[in-house]
């Protein structure tokens with residue numbers, strides 16, 4: 001419904017470069033183009049748009065609660081906004097990268113978005129046990145870790161997942177092969193059809209393929225999943241190295257305990273983080289892997305930007 005200035009509210013449900021698909025409160029969708037840089041919208045954005053023929057122009061992006069930063073292989077930034085939660089889906093196989101997991105969690109913490117980890121393929125008993133063990137430190141840090149077997153016990157998993165997803169907007173991330181498509185098809189019965197519809201809308205214009213997609217899980221449109229491809233290369237470039245430790249839940253309890261107030265926790269004497277990494281029995285342990293990830297990321301964030 002347009003207001004006096006001809007502006008209508010909408011929600012961005014897919015993005016393809018700078019162009020987006022906007023859904024009206026009634027459910028109708030149309031392609032919109034930003035009017036200038038300030039009107040560049042991402043999936044999850046609430047916008048005010050104006051009709052121009054059968055497409056639209058985005059005039060205004062409403063203030064965001066948060067903005068999730070990511071970067072793909074070709075160094076294009078892509079984001080989703082106004083998230084309640086990030087679900088990191090990994091699996092017993094293929095073996096997940098703890099480095100990538102840590103990056104996703106840090107990116108979420110930086111925007112104060114609650115992360116939830118799900119470990120799929122519990123039917124692969126031995127690899128699952130190994131993966132579960134690798135995730136124990138994350139449980140100890142306070143992250144929820146949900147065991148799943150999406151292909152074999154879909155109905156049970158749907159119930160478990162819905163306890164965490166209901167009424168929320170959740171960005172689903174995961175490495176290739178972990179079962180992201182299986183999960184989305186399980187929770188969103190018409191997902192494949194919706195994707196087809198979006199592709200058709202796009203192929204009628206001169207647009208490239210969509211990169212991030214919003215799915216409603218329920219007919220009442222209260223629960224949403226956002227599917228975003230790629231789990232590699234989280235763009236943490238926007239973070240200061242000095243803020244990194246505060247975004248890692250196992251390091252955080254030690255901050256303020258080091259001898260030097262500006263300790264980088266890498267080589268300083270009297271460093272509480274280094275001490276925790278050396279003493280597995282302490283109250284807030286830091287595993288060797290996590291400490292290595294911290295040092296690697298600190299190094300990376302200290303490099304001058306490449307682009």
Ligand SMILES: Nc1nc2c(ncn2[C@@H]2O[C@H](COP(=O)(O)OP(=O)(O)OP(=O)(O)O)[C@@H](O)[C@H]2O)c(=O)[nH]1
Pocket residue numbers: 120121122123124148149150151152174175176177178179180181182183
């Ligand atoms: N053993 C086992 N296999 C599963 C389970 N869930 C999914 N798979 C299989 O894992 C493979 C990958 O699942 P997808 O859902 O296609 O994974 P994806 O994460 O979307 O992968 P990409 O399409 O590469 O991004 C498929 O062969 C699934 O059938 C499970 O619970 N157990």
Ligand SMILES: [Zn+2]
Pocket residue numbers: 258259263264265266268270271272273274
């Ligand atoms: Zn320190």
